[in-house]
Amino acid sequence: MHKIDIELVEMTMDVMKYAIDRISASNRHIGHPKTAQELKVLVGETITPKGIGGEVAFNLWKKHLMNANVSIDHPRHLAFVPASPTRAAIMFDLVTSASSIHGAYWMEGAGGIFCENEAMKWMVSLTGLPEGAFGVFTSGGTAANLSAIVTAREYWRSLNQQNNNEKGLIITSIGAHSSVKAMAKVIDADVLYVDTEDRMHASNLQSKMESLTENQRKRLFAIVATAGTTNAGIIDDLKGIAEICKKEKLWFHVDAAYGGGALLSDSVKHLFAGIEAADSITIDPHKWLFSPYDCGAIIYKNPELAKQAHTQEGSYLDIFKDEGSQGFNPADYQIQLTRRVRGLPLWFSLAMHGTDRYKQAVERGIELAQIAGQLIEEMPHVELVREPSLSCVLYRRIGWNPEDYTKWTYENHKKGFALVTPTKWKRGDTFETVSRFCFINPDTTENDIKMILESMV
Numbered sequence: 001m002h003k004i005d006i007e008l009v010e011m012t013m014d015v016m017k018y019a020i021d022r023i024s025a026s027n028r029h030i031g032h033p034k035t036a037q038e039l040k041v042l043v044g045e046t047i048t049p050k051g052i053g054g055e056v057a058f059n060l061w062k063k064h065l066m067n068a069n070v071s072i073d074h075p076r077h078l079a080f081v082p083a084s085p086t087r088a089a090i091m092f093d094l095v096t097s098a099s100s101i102h103g104a105y106w107m108e109g110a111g112g113i114f115c116e117n118e119a120m121k122w123m124v125s126l127t128g129l130p131e132g133a134f135g136v137f138t139s140g141g142t143a144a145n146l147s148a149i150v151t152a153r154e155y156w157r158s159l160n161q162q163n164n165n166e167k168g169l170i171i172t173s174i175g176a177h178s179s180v181k182a183m184a185k186v187i188d189a190d191v192l193y194v195d196t197e198d199r200m201h202a203s204n205l206q207s208k209m210e211s212l213t214e215n216q217r218k219r220l221f222a223i224v225a226t227a228g229t230t231n232a233g234i235i236d237d238l239k240g241i242a243e244i245c246k247k248e249k250l251w252f253h254v255d256a257a258y259g260g261g262a263l264l265s266d267s268v269k270h271l272f273a274g275i276e277a278a279d280s281i282t283i284d285p286h287k288w289l290f291s292p293y294d295c296g297a298i299i300y301k302n303p304e305l306a307k308q309a310h311t312q313e314g315s316y317l318d319i320f321k322d323e324g325s326q327g328f329n330p331a332d333y334q335i336q337l338t339r340r341v342r343g344l345p346l347w348f349s350l351a352m353h354g355t356d357r358y359k360q361a362v363e364r365g366i367e368l369a370q371i372a373g374q375l376i377e378e379m380p381h382v383e384l385v386r387e388p389s390l391s392c393v394l395y396r397r398i399g400w401n402p403e404d405y406t407k408w409t410y411e412n413h414k415k416g417f418a419l420v421t422p423t424k425w426k427r428g429d430t431f432e433t434v435s436r437f438c439f440i441n442p443d444t445t446e447n448d449i450k451m452i453l454e455s456m457v
């Protein structure tokens with residue numbers, strides 16, 4: 001398996017050809033899932049004692065398996081938070097894999113970590129955090145949020161021994177991403193919600209704080225604000241919330257996993273005022289900074305606190321710490337030990353294209369949301385649920401019930417035309433099913449949006 005022979009050389013060429021075709025394709029299939037049973041019938045037994053051979057396995061991938069995945073970078077894939085990795089970043093993802101780098105410690109991954117850190121310095125500069133702030137790339141926003149919450153909780157416990165026996169408590173809003181609640185569960189912390197999916201204002205938070213019991217107030221250690229909600233692109237009142245956190249001595253985490261890319265945009269940057277006062281910030285390059293999966297990031301105002309929370313101890317690790325004192329050890333600042341240098345594709349793409357091109361691509365996402373908003377206003381069968389925010393647009397098809405949205409989504413997906421999924425928006429005490437666009441891909445055109453809206457007539 002580890003020998004070099006002619007089969008390996010041929011296979012390498014085939015794989016490279018596939019990668020070149022995929023990277024340079026201008027017309028990708030959107031892809032559609034099949035059931036596991038259907039796939040099994042198509043590909044048969046692939047794991048056997050003698051192996052089925054690379055060529056056969058690869059052909060099965062190309063013929064049957066690849067198309068059962070959704071190409072999340074398709075220009076009419078506007079569901080979820082889509083991705084649109086640059087071709088340069090995808091290419092360098094191949095280089096990252098081929099280079100076999102252990103990205104936990106500087107001693108083993110200095111070259112790769114150096115590049116990651118160059119990209120990270122640029123990301124930190126976008127936030128306006130003070131000198132000394134720094135971060136590390138994670139597997140995604142969930143891992144970044146978890147790393148931050150653990151750091152906050154450990155810091156809170158370090159301030160008062162009695163907190164070691166207390167279950168922590170976090171306040172966020174119902175607009176926060178599901179991972180905040182899920183990661184609080186991982187660390188066995190409670191979560192209280194400010195009941196708004198719209199902008200969480202300082203006054204909303206203040207009222208929530210005033211409603212806490214003495215025990216809850218004692219256990220409260222962090223506030224999680226969102227800078228770009230997943231559902232609607234809303235940015236909380238970061239400035240006001242930061243002031244409360246400062247006054248109440250609470251950790252201020254900003255989840256900008258999706259919205260963080262918009263810090264590049266002159267047109268919306270002012271909406272993030274207050275982010276520079278955060279203790280930690282999540283930004284996912286695999287969302288709006290055009291990196292391939294998976295690449296999140298967590299940035300800390302005081303990375304030393306993250307180090308105290310996350311550094312792993314073991315006699316087999318001591319040597320890395322000795323050497324590591326000459327460099328930066330990403331393992332010390334987040335939950336993972338062995339790690340891919342997953343910031344490397346971002347570094348290469350940034351180095352190749354320059355940061356101006358990133359800015360233009362992000363501005364295009366915001367512009368596409370505005371274009372969609374105008375088209376919706378012009379068409380009689382649809383209407384905006386709220387003004388577009390960042391690159392998210394919520395709109396309703398007048399007269400449709402939830403089943404109509406589901407049917408329309410499935411039909412468009414089955415045809416290979418588009419993947420636009422429904423969501424819910426809270427109005428008063430009820431949740432209305434509506435349709436949602438999230439624009440990331442600068443290759444999406446006005447005509448794509450028009451065609452999707454017209455398919456709702």
Ligand SMILES: Cc1ncc(COP(=O)(O)O)c(C=O)c1O
Binds near residue numbers: 145177226259
């Ligand atoms: C605001 C926000 N936070 C966190 C996450 C979770 O990120 P990931 O899926 O990379 O773990 C998402 C994902 O969409 C998100 O939009």
